Amino acid sequence: MLRFAFGGLAANKVRSFLTMLGVLIGVASVILLLAVGNGSSTAVKNSITSLGTNSLTVSSMGARGAAGSTVKKLTVDDAKALASATDAPSIKSVAPVVTTSAAALYGNISYTPGSIIGTYPAYFETANQKVAKGDYFSNDDVLNSRKVAVIGSTTASQLFDTEDPVGKKITIGGTPFTVLGVLQTKGSTGFNDPDDVVIAPLPTVQNAFTGFGSVNQILVQATSADTTTAAQSDITRILMGTHAISDPSKVDFRISNQTSLLTARESTTKTFTVLLGAVAAISLLVGGIGITNIMLVTVTERTREIGIRKALGAPKGVILGQFLTESTLLSVIGAGLGVAVGIFGSHFSIVGIKPVVIPESVLGAFAIAVAIGLFFGSYPANRAASLRPIEALRHE
């Protein structure tokens, strides 16, 4: 029976190929578009994870945040209070952060990095920043306000091009900094470039730029991703103490958490993936209708052959089986090629997104395509099987 089906398909190679192409495009687009959706969600997840999933950012509310009450800015003392708290086991490390902006000079090259960050060494771990070359600055550097810095890869390439920046001196706002290390490239998340930074010890930056007042943020690292909620409440309790606030609704600081950002972005990409999948599913459906169309043409064309077979005593089931096999074969071959094309295509990055194939989508698309072949083939096959032999034989 399979041989007959192959023969039937081979009799009209171009037509069979075009029909298969419909299924092929359907299956390939389901796999590919879902892979792109999945890839973009993975990319978002990775970039957010690279910011550190168990890190919490404490920032001060604006001066107009709580009307009537005096807003106390975050200070290094707040950070110290958090770090030294003995009753907050979920807090692993604390790093106060000041940010500013200034032009950096190396030789006669001037470049303004995205931000200049003054902080403690704990920042590197909390913000998931690792050095690719050279070293971090140490607590000792912080205590002695040494004029040292670690720069991001973008900043490095802008200032030094291909030169090795480690050990070189750059001048920022008139202060010379020795470059200790270059950070690993994290890649842009689309909003800003995390590699376009200069990170220096907190007192050095305060001394040179911001002054010894408030800090912009306090970066807190929880012991694990699961304890972020506990850490968040610990931070609230301690800072309410240092800021002398008794009413939790009147706090003058805000704690943001990467996990919430992650879930928000994830649900967006999920919607995106579902939409892409829907478009692909429609093309698969169109491919299925193509099968019905072609099989109807085939049945009409081969009415006489069906009549002969019936006159020779072919039972209804055999005719039905033959045409169903043919349509299923079309869809199976089409789907198989579609899977191949889909997996092959997913090796290329599409609009900047590296597609990640979902194994379930491959199986699912293949199974649906085969089911479509059976379903859309059953109408023409049934029509063929119920032809009356006398009429089928008369057909010219």
Added chain:
Amino acid sequence: MSSQKPPVIQIRRVTKSYGHGDATVHALRGPDDPVTGAPLGVNLDIEQGDFVAVMGSSGSGKSTLMNILGCLDVPTAGRYLLDGIDVGHLDEGQLSLVRNRKIGFIFQSFNLVPRTTALAQVELPLAYAGVRSAERRRRALAALDMVGLTERAGHKPNELSGGQQQRVAVARALVTAPAMLLADEPTGNLDSRSTEEVLSIIDNLNATGRTIVLITHEDEVAHHAKRVIRLVDGAIIHDVRQAPVNGLPPALLELVGVRA
């Protein structure tokens, strides 16, 4: 002598009409009832081993008769017993079984399955009968040998001449050892040499005891039959026996006569 075995075909008061009311066309009607004028239907018995030629001009109802005999169509009224089975009560599935086991068809336009080798063509009815592949091949090759086409077993219809195609069709018709061979103008599309070839094969089949019903409008073809039935307007008007049921068909008798 001829009444020892029951007839292969027994048709009783069979009519076939198309359309309704005033527009009714009686393709098969038989003689009219002398009192009411209603069609009485066709009666026909065909003995086992007989070679019957059904003749008539187009529109005489011979194709309708052939379709009913071949279980391709059902009569409007009347009873049809094929090999003792009343086929009027069979459903679609059982009818296809009857066509497969009891009847071998030979058509005017050969009606071979396209893109299929001669061997596979002949195997087809056996495949539908559920015969196993080795046995199928053996019987198909034997049938092809009988029509002298062993060396053409691997050829497809478009690689065969008309006469060869019809001989493949004959092999296909006889491979299941059916109760009856039904030939609808088997030589209508053939040149005279191929006609002779095919008719001599049919003569030989009849000589070995196979029942044959042949529809034709050529007298030379009808000359080969033992019995000639002439249809006009859906009724049998002549029924002439040219040779006894249990003897050789006339064409072979002549051959024997020449030799003697």
